[in-house]
Amino acid sequence: DIQMTQSPSSLSASVGDRVTITCQASQDISNYLNWYQQKPGKAPKLLIYDASNLETGVPSRFSGSGSGTDFTFTISSLQPEDIATYYCQQYDNLPLAFGQGTKLEIK
């Protein structure tokens, strides 16, 4: 099975900051990676698919990059409504697997 490792596990930043989260796969997954945002008490929401494609309706301050085993998720200018936990998810092989999550808080 493919293991997904995110870092950091938690992150505190100020409004307007650039925020970066990394996700590492245990083997090459090409660009078969998604990013989801989950707010407390809510279901996850797709933000980025195929490593770098922005889902329709998602603000352009969110972006993703990477391929192979190393991926990056970036918020260019943190907004208060971005407070959430973010998950990467690989779909190169079954079983589908999520990273352990990165909890983002406002400083």
Next chain:
Amino acid sequence: QVQLQESGPGLVKPSETLSLTCAVSGYSISSGYYWGWIRQPPGKGLEWIGSIYHSGSTYYNPSLKSRVTISVDTSKNQFSLKLSSVTAADTAVYYCARRLKVAAAGRDYFDYWGQGTLVTVSS
């Protein structure tokens, strides 16, 4: 607008079978797509349980495969999850979701989710 809604008991006794149903509106399951279950233990991350294609083909997480059954009822436009021999470790919020998979385009993601339902395993 596609909507999914989970339903089922919120409390299940250890060793019994957890049964949940996901009712889909705004889209006919028989028209296509995969449909899946994902769970999240309190305070923890997301775990894929399995998926079913509209035709009935199933795909399960090997970690749960011996205990999981996912089925679809196109006449009722819903799909279901059964997890047998539950323990406290199966306590979680269970989500149903639509899985868009377009192999030719290299896309595979969960685009619509239910609100989730908490299932507690306790005597």
